[in-house]
Amino acid sequence: MTCSAARTLLPERSLGTLTGRNATELERHLAWCAACRKEARELGAAAASLVFALAPREPAPELEDRVVAAVQHAASGRTPAHRRGRMVVAATVAAMLAVAGLGFGAVMAGRAARFRDIAITTSVRNRDAVATFRQILQSIEFTDPGNSVEMGQLTQVHGGPASGTALTLLAPSGQDMAVVTVAALRVDPARFPLVVTLVGPKAKVRVGAIAKVDSGGAATIAAQLDQDLAGLDQVVIRDVGGDVVLRGELTSRQLQSPSPRP
Amino acid sequence: MPDGPLLPKEEQQLVEGLLAGDDTAIRTLYARFGRPVFTLGMRLLGTREAAEELTQDVFLAAWRKAASFDPSRGRLSTWLMTIAHNLAVDRLRRDTGVTKPTLILVDEVPEHESPDEERAFIEHDAAIRALASLSASERALIVRAYFRGQSAREISEQDQIPLGTVKTRLRTALIKIRKANQGKEL
Numbered sequence: 414m415t416c417s418a419a420r421t422l423l424p425e426r427s428l429g430t431l432t433g434r435n436a437t438e439l440e441r442h443l444a445w446c447a448a449c450r451k452e453a454r455e456l457g458a459a460a461a462s463l464v465f466a467l468a469p470r471e472p473a474p475e476l477e478d479r480v481v482a483a484v485q486h487a488a489s490g491r492t493p494a495h496r497r498g499r500m501v502v503a504a505t506v507a508a509m510l511a512v513a514g515l516g517f518g519a520v521m522a523g524r525a526a527r528f529r530d531i532a533i534t535t536s537v538r539n540r541d542a543v544a545t546f547r548q549i550l551q552s553i554e555f556t557d558p559g560n561s562v563e564m565g566q567l568t569q570v571h572g573g574p575a576s577g578t579a580l581t582l583l584a585p586s587g588q589d590m591a592v593v594t595v596a597a598l599r600v601d602p603a604r605f606p607l608v609v610t611l612v613g614p615k616a617k618v619r620v621g622a623i624a625k626v627d628s629g630g631a632a633t634i635a636a637q638l639d640q641d642l643a644g645l646d647q648v649v650i651r652d653v654g655g656d657v658v659l660r661g662e663l664t665s666r667q668l669q670s671p672s673p674r675p
Numbered sequence: 676m677p678d679g680p681l682l683p684k685e686e687q688q689l690v691e692g693l694l695a696g697d698d699t700a701i702r703t704l705y706a707r708f709g710r711p712v713f714t715l716g717m718r719l720l721g722t723r724e725a726a727e728e729l730t731q732d733v734f735l736a737a738w739r740k741a742a743s744f745d746p747s748r749g750r751l752s753t754w755l756m757t758i759a760h761n762l763a764v765d766r767l768r769r770d771t772g773v774t775k776p777t778l779i780l781v782d783e784v785p786e787h788e789s790p791d792e793e794r795a796f797i798e799h800d801a802a803i804r805a806l807a808s809l810s811a812s813e814r815a816l817i818v819r820a821y822f823r824g825q826s827a828r829e830i831s832e833q834d835q836i837p838l839g840t841v842k843t844r845l846r847t848a849l850i851k852i853r854k855a856n857q858g859k860e861l
Binding site for chain 1: 693702709712714715718748802821826827849852
């Protein structure tokens with residue numbers, strides 16, 4: 414969408430009457446266009462001020478207490494705060510590992526011609542991934558004392574240099590998160606996508622699919638799942654034919670969290 | 676918290692208080708915005724019951740969206756009124772059988788004794804002046820779009836004028852309101 418097209422839609426967006434595909438495309442445009450975003454803000458403020466032009470009507474006095482009670486009841490669950498913190502976790506983990514993965518790929522492409530080099534580099538990368546997870550979790554808002562972390566190393570089933578790291582964040586709300594990274598994975602492109610699953614004694618949950626790996630055989634997926642991942646202690650990555658490529662076991666990790674937010 | 680316009684830092688504190696379920700923060704927000712939200716509900720949805728339900732839902736929605744509030748990107752009043760208006764228009768469009776009262780933009784302004792009431796009077800006065808900067812046809816157009824939830828296409832079809840013309844007029848009207856509001860902290 415061009416800026417010109419976007420600006421013809423901004424008045425309707427500000428007035429709350431823009432819907433459908435136009436609305437979606439406009440939001441996409443606003444996500445990257447600062448100039449149109451500025452105009453959207455200004456027109457939005459103009460439209461919002463119209464509310465104050467209405468002849469004021471008095472709500473019943475008891476409405477205030479109802480509003481306070483409703484918000485406090487909702488806040489006692491604190492789901493948005495958790496979700497916000499968890500989304501920060503997900504975004505940060507995914508971004509950092511994606512960058513790490515790209516860096517790894519570049520290094521591998523230039524230097525790791527031999528199997529031994531690959532194995533060493535992979536080992537270093539996994540150690541770095543664990544350190545990265547730990548660092549992230551200790552430095553950001555992962556503060557609910559009820560939250561817990563499980564982490565594990567993945568190894569290639571039929572031998573070989575490929576490996577990976579998996580991490581799950583378990584929250585009392587049951588809306589959990591999983592991050593899985595693989596490295597040095599050499600798989601025939603015809604065997605993609607690889608499906609990542611968490612498996613427990615009584616249930617299994619599909620985390621997502623790895624569509625491809627970079628030149629270093631690295632990839633990362635992160636998913637927030639509205640499911641309780643507690644008890645799912647096996648990570649299994651299968652190819653498109655159902656053959657297991659990598660697997661590993663998750664174990665609880667004691668990670669010190671920062672002080673809880675008030 | 677002062678009675679006048681809030682600083683961005685104060686707005687951020689209020690929203691953080693809302694997120695935490697802080698009694699004082701919620702009551703401060705309600706004192707500032709409860710009545711305009713209720714008024715909007717009365718105007719768009721037509722009954723006290725629907726307006727009260729809307730008011731409660733707006734504050735709950737604000738609590739849910741609190742993490743997205745960024746005072747550097749817009750004022751708290753704009754953010755909250757946008758939430759309120761979007762919710763109200765959604766309900767208006769969903770409940771097509773709702774009774775819509777006659778729009779009253781100006782009527783007797785209540786005596787203003789408390790700081791909250793005085794601020795409401797100033798806000799009301801400023802908004803009326805901004806609307807007065809529009810021509811009669813622009814004002815009517817804005818009222819149909821904002822207070823009746825009519826899209827530009829619906830207005831275009833009803834009035835048999837080109838869609839582009841409706842959009843241009845809406846944009847012109849909003850720009851006039853924006854200019855009239857410049858320097859005023861609504």
